[in-house]
Amino acid sequence: MNEDKLQVAERGRDESQYPVSRREFLQGLGGGVVILFAVGDPPATGQGRGGQRPDFNAYLHIGEDGRVTCFTGKVELGQGPMTSLAQTLADELDVSLDSVDMVMADTARCPFDAGTWGSTTTPQFGPILRAAGAEARAVLIGLAAVRLKVPKDRLAVKDGVVFDKTQESRKVTYAQLTKGKKIERHLESAPKIKTVGQYNLIGKPINRLDAVQKVTGRAKYAGDIRLDGMVYAKVLRPPSHGAKLKSLDASAVDGQEGFQVVRDGDLVAVLHKYPDLAEQALSKLKVDYDIPEPRFDDKTVFDYFIKNAGNGRVNGKPAGNLDTGARLAKEVVEQTYLNGYVAHAPMEPHTAVAHFEGNKLTVWASTQTPFGCQRQLTSDLGMPSENVRVIAPFVGGGFGGKINYDQAIQVVKIAKIAKKPVQLAWSRADEFFYDTHRPAAAVKIKSGVDASGKIVLWDYSIYGMGGRGASLFYDVPHNRVTIYQRHHLLKTGAWRAPDNNTNSFARESHIDLMAARAGIDPLDFRLRNIKDEKFQRVLKAGADKFGWTPAKKSPSGRGYGMACGFDVGVPVVLFAEVKVNERSGAIQVKRVVCAQDLGLVINPEGVTLQVEGCITMGLGYALTEEVNFAGGVVRDENFDTYELPGFSWVPEIESVLIDADDEPSKGAGEPAIICMGGVLVNAVYDATGARLRQIPMTPERVKQALAKRA
Amino acid sequence: MNENISFTLNDKAVSVNTDGERPLLWVLRTDLGLTGTKYGCGKALCGACTVIMDGMAVRSCVIPVSNVEGRKILTIEGLAKNGKLHPIQEAFAKHDALQCGFCTPGMILNAYSLLSSNPEPSRQEIIDGMEYNLCRCGAHTRIIRAIEEAAQEMKGAR
Ligand code: FES
Numbered sequence: 001m002n003e004d005k006l007q008v009a010e011r012g013r014d015e016s017q018y019p020v021s022r023r024e025f026l027q028g029l030g031g032g033v034v035i036l037f038a039v040g041d042p043p044a045t046g047q048g049r050g051g052q053r054p055d056f057n058a059y060l061h062i063g064e065d066g067r068v069t070c071f072t073g074k075v076e077l078g079q080g081p082m083t084s085l086a087q088t089l090a091d092e093l094d095v096s097l098d099s100v101d102m103v104m105a106d107t108a109r110c111p112f113d114a115g116t117w118g119s120t121t122t123p124q125f126g127p128i129l130r131a132a133g134a135e136a137r138a139v140l141i142g143l144a145a146v147r148l149k150v151p152k153d154r155l156a157v158k159d160g161v162v163f164d165k166t167q168e169s170r171k172v173t174y175a176q177l178t179k180g181k182k183i184e185r186h187l188e189s190a191p192k193i194k195t196v197g198q199y200n201l202i203g204k205p206i207n208r209l210d211a212v213q214k215v216t217g218r219a220k221y222a223g224d225i226r227l228d229g230m231v232y233a234k235v236l237r238p239p240s241h242g243a244k245l246k247s248l249d250a251s252a253v254d255g256q257e258g259f260q261v262v263r264d265g266d267l268v269a270v271l272h273k274y275p276d277l278a279e280q281a282l283s284k285l286k287v288d289y290d291i292p293e294p295r296f297d298d299k300t301v302f303d304y305f306i307k308n309a310g311n312g313r314v315n316g317k318p319a320g321n322l323d324t325g326a327r328l329a330k331e332v333v334e335q336t337y338l339n340g341y342v343a344h345a346p347m348e349p350h351t352a353v354a355h356f357e358g359n360k361l362t363v364w365a366s367t368q369t370p371f372g373c374q375r376q377l378t379s380d381l382g383m384p385s386e387n388v389r390v391i392a393p394f395v396g397g398g399f400g401g402k403i404n405y406d407q408a409i410q411v412v413k414i415a416k417i418a419k420k421p422v423q424l425a426w427s428r429a430d431e432f433f434y435d436t437h438r439p440a441a442a443v444k445i446k447s448g449v450d451a452s453g454k455i456v457l458w459d460y461s462i463y464g465m466g467g468r469g470a471s472l473f474y475d476v477p478h479n480r481v482t483i484y485q486r487h488h489l490l491k492t493g494a495w496r497a498p499d500n501n502t503n504s505f506a507r508e509s510h511i512d513l514m515a516a517r518a519g520i521d522p523l524d525f526r527l528r529n530i531k532d533e534k535f536q537r538v539l540k541a542g543a544d545k546f547g548w549t550p551a552k553k554s555p556s557g558r559g560y561g562m563a564c565g566f567d568v569g570v571p572v573v574l575f576a577e578v579k580v581n582e583r584s585g586a587i588q589v590k591r592v593v594c595a596q597d598l599g600l601v602i603n604p605e606g607v608t609l610q611v612e613g614c615i616t617m618g619l620g621y622a623l624t625e626e627v628n629f630a631g632g633v634v635r636d637e638n639f640d641t642y643e644l645p646g647f648s649w650v651p652e653i654e655s656v657l658i659d660a661d662d663e664p665s666k667g668a669g670e671p672a673i674i675c676m677g678g679v680l681v682n683a684v685y686d687a688t689g690a691r692l693r694q695i696p697m698t699p700e701r702v703k704q705a706l707a708k709r710a
Numbered sequence: 711m712n713e714n715i716s717f718t719l720n721d722k723a724v725s726v727n728t729d730g731e732r733p734l735l736w737v738l739r740t741d742l743g744l745t746g747t748k749y750g751c752g753k754a755l756c757g758a759c760t761v762i763m764d765g766m767a768v769r770s771c772v773i774p775v776s777n778v779e780g781r782k783i784l785t786i787e788g789l790a791k792n793g794k795l796h797p798i799q800e801a802f803a804k805h806d807a808l809q810c811g812f813c814t815p816g817m818i819l820n821a822y823s824l825l826s827s828n829p830e831p832s833r834q835e836i837i838d839g840m841e842y843n844l845c846r847c848g849a850h851t852r853i854i855r856a857i858e859e860a861a862q863e864m865k866g867a868r
């Protein structure tokens with residue numbers, strides 16, 4: 001870029017040619033350099049602010065004070081994008097990490113973003129953000145070359161200072177360069193970004209930028225917003241999903257000093273200036289509901305699913321011919337695997353605040369999808385979208401559950417009637433009820449191995465959920481995946497690596513079962529049947545770290561298990577060691593090794609943290625977590641009956657990353673969790689000879705399986 | 711029944727006039743505006759609401775505010791002194807002993823109580839002492855490490 005072109009960019013900007021939203025975004029930024037960029041497909045059409053999405057969905061700004069600000073619609077849920085994105089940007093721009101500010105998840109200040117979920121932040125966002133950083137750096141170098149009268153290739157940058165490599169005292173800061181300038185660039189073609197050896201920050205462990213706020217209690221979550229005149233709402237939770245409110249007598253509460261009862265259709269809430277008093281008053285409402293007959297409960301759900309499966313549809317690309325596969329098989333093994341509903345149970349229940357001022361509405365919500373929430377509110381209320389602002393402050397965990405923002409919809413309805421600012425935080429019982437649970441599902445597998453230990457048949461049927469993680473990465477010539485109809489009485493939704501936990505549990509249990517029948521070591525069996533080289537590398541690296549050796553007999557009594565999985569482009573393998581108390585049925589996981597190929601790793605510390613998070617959370621669904629329900633009635637209301645993993649459950653965790661710096665980055669928030677069911681089932685089998693077909697492996701189920709053991 | 715309740719909060723005398731049955735948690739969060747103490751379950755099952763009462767960790771969601779009359783309460787906001795983080799806070803930050811951070815204030819204060827009654831805990835004693843503080847993000851391993859380091863640090867300072 002030469003100086004002339006820059007001058008044109010500076011002077012020749014015609015504000016009116018931009019969509020409303022772009023102008024809005026750029027207003028108030030002051031001078032400096034702005035780089036606009038789009039992630040993934042440019043969001044050029046469709047709905048957004050002012051009915052128009054801008055043609056970019058993130059931007060960065062280098063202000064006249066030299067500070068760098070990145071504006072993105074991503075949400076900080078705990079997985080650390082605030083830190084990893086800032087780190088990426090600082091590196092590419094050659095500025096110090098503490099000169100970068102992140103403005104996140106505010107629909108009025110950040111351009112459109114679809115939502116924060118599914119390990120997409122690092123892989124999709126990272127490369128573009130780096131390109132934007134590189135572009136900004138190039139612009140600044142261009143300015144510096146003119147200012148210092150030094151050719152560009154003689155210039156270098158450190159900590160935001162551009163200097164002449166031959167004479168370091170000849171230098172100028174980013175702040176000096178941006179002063180009095182207003183330069184706007186749109187990232188069209190990707191500029192050259194740094195390569196592996198040039199990183200200063202990428203790939204280095206650094207501490208979280210939000211750590212100090214979080215350890216001092218200063219970090220603000222939606223429930224920490226305080227507004228003048230704000231009251232707290234508590235919603236009346238219906239006794240069952242599908243229940244209809246027949247009658248309501250609120251006279252014991254409504255109009256009592258300080259209390260107000262608000263009703264909008266079936267939504268009923270008590271308002272008070274103290275949330276605890278609002279909650280208490282709920283029990284004084286006299287209500288009557290029509291409750292639908294329960295069709296099934298947590299015990300009968302799987303039978304119901306299989307009996308009412310309807311016609312399935314084939315998922316993905318089937319291969320070969322199942323009959324041929326069956327003929328080639330030495331033995332055909334058929335088995336059904338079951339997995340219940342689980343709750344997201346973030347420590348922060350869904351919370352939101354709604355504030356109407358004149359014709360404008362501001363909502364603070366713990367949500368993974370602030371823009372989706374804004375769009376929904378805009379259409380519900382018939383308000384112009386520029387008048388509806390949604391902000392997701394720090395969010396206390398999401399795991400997929402906060403893709404849903406029902407609490408925000410509720411609080412807006414309530415605030416509209418109450419005509420004052422209202423905060424609504426779901427109680428823990430509300431959270432268990434309104435949450436979108438991971439669906440319960442049954443998986444039926446019919447498979448066969450030939451005389452050489454090669455899998456030749458794989459007929460895989462899914463009841464109750466979808467097919468993420470169901471496509472086979474084993475090399476099987478005759479295979480098919482079929483998905484059958486779903487029937488759910490509870491709300492269901494995405495739960496950390498949706499479907500893949502159950503699919504991986506079923507597949508890997510079955511693979512182990514086949515290996516045992518064929519008399520082949522589980523690692524060897526997998527290596528023989530997975531051709532993919534990357535996968536092979538991961539398998540070997542994990543086995544190495546774990547110290548896997550073939551057992552003399554199966555089960556070996558050592559309590560060793562392994563399981564593979566594939567999620568969001570990442571091959572992952574887990575090895576585990578367990579101890580089973582045969583009297584009590586309790587399982588203690590001693591050690592877990594996780595090997596995965598994540599491509600280029602931006603912040604290894606962040607990855608290790610995610611792996612530990614995945615494995616710990618995975619202990620829950622593998623060992624205890626299961627939602628108790630009957631029809632639409634959710635029986636679990638708190639952590640006494642719904643047990644989350646505690647400190648004593650956590651095994652020694654080791655993470656192995658395959659060196660792949662020249663490959664694109666992949667997200668680490670999900671892959672490691674998907675094998676936890678499978679690896680523990682296999683380890684329990686190796687410890688005891690009892691193979692569980694259903695998770696979670698509660699002590700009851702373990703004892704039953706032990707009793708049935710041959 | 712409203713009553714006057716006076717206590718020491720983060721080294722300052724405070725008094726509130728409210729229904730003494732109300733949980734301390736909500737009086738802190740609403741009446742007194744200290745939002746660092748979190749709600750996670752309301753039934754003494756998660757530890758997010760942990761505060762220190764006369765040196766011991768308690769779960770403020772089940773403590774009627776009338777019980778704190780005349781007592782000393784320490785919340786997360788009162789732990790750093792003169793802008794300097796407490797060693798436990800330092801260690802949590804340094805070891806990334808948090809993700810979403812929602813359980814963090816309760817974790818830190820529970821660890822504070824643990825270390826004041828047992829300044830040199832074994833790893834197992836840390837695990838036992840922290841067992842009923844829940845973290846959904848799975849920061850457990852880091853939290854244990856942070857507490858170990860904080861114990862060392864505090865020992866050096868004594
Ligand atoms: S909120 Fe008090 S222990 Fe959970």
Ligand code: FES
Nearest residue numbers: 809810845846847
């Ligand atoms: S850090 Fe999120 S609950 Fe512990």
